[in-house]
Amino acid sequence: MTTTYALLLRGINVGGRRKVPMAELRSVLEGLGHRDVRTYLQSGNAVFTTDADTDAPDTTDETLRQAIEAAIEKHFGFTVDCLVRDHAYLAAVVDDCPYPAEELQAKELHAFYLSETVDEERFAALDRDAYLPESFALGDRVLYLHAPTGLGTSKLAPVLARPSLLKGVTATARNWNTARKLVEMTRTEG
Structure with a gap:
């Protein structure tokens, strides 16, 4: 089953600190295997599609969040708190x-x-x-x-x-x- 999620990043691109260019963020998400990655504004909003097997423990909001936070830290060199939410919740x-x-x-x-x-x-x-x-x-x-x-x-x-x-x-x-x-x-x- 395919699921589309929103990724909400906290505290980036504010006052010239913790810069996360949206093109790079899209690349990070694509590198994790997500598809149809789009961003909205510069304030840390992204949408992506992933294959979600509801029986697989690695496709929950929480496990997606953990993987994305780790990938962002590895790529940008700093920690960013994130939330992952699906359409029904939003x-x-x-x-x-x-x-x-x-x-x-x-x-x-x-x-x-x-x-x-x-x-x-x-x-x-x-x-x-x-x-x-x-x-x-x-x-x-x-x-x-x-x-x-x-x-x-x-x-x-x-x-x-x-x-x-x-x-x-x-x-x-x-x-x-x-x-x-x-x-x-x-x-x-x-």
């Missing part, structure tokens, strides 16, 4: 958004993709009212952030990204246009 993130996504500008809504599910308890000490009109909601391995003035001026986003709140969790944010584009790019005709 579509569910968009479909399950608790905010009126169609009514908001893309700069207002962000999806923080997470390596694991986090619960509300992590955020219990956070005074949410102090950040209004900004707000967030949790979903399946995703944190939705509504920042009406955008991520760049958000006061809540840096608080949510603190290591103390997301200890042990890899998180990487995408604006809503990118979240929707990844759904489109991973859709396979059946």
Whole structure:
């Protein structure tokens, strides 16, 4: 069975550090045997197709992630945290958004993709009212952030990204246009 995945890289090509040219990233993924490799923007989004035998332990999101992270480190000489997600997951993130996504500008809504599910308890000490009109909601391995003035001026986003709140969790944010584009790019005709 063929499966198309999105690869989300965290913290690359920001401020001239940890440069990962997209052409090289495509070559790394092709070197691992993945096909139909495409990238989107320079911020670490790639889509690839692989033959997935659902009974084989080496084709899960986690094992794909580990192999890709190792190949990236070998090729570029530094570690990059990655997440690998299939179309069904990405579509569910968009479909399950608790905010009126169609009514908001893309700069207002962000999806923080997470390596694991986090619960509300992590955020219990956070005074949410102090950040209004900004707000967030949790979903399946995703944190939705509504920042009406955008991520760049958000006061809540840096608080949510603190290591103390997301200890042990890899998180990487995408604006809503990118979240929707990844759904489109991973859709396979059946």
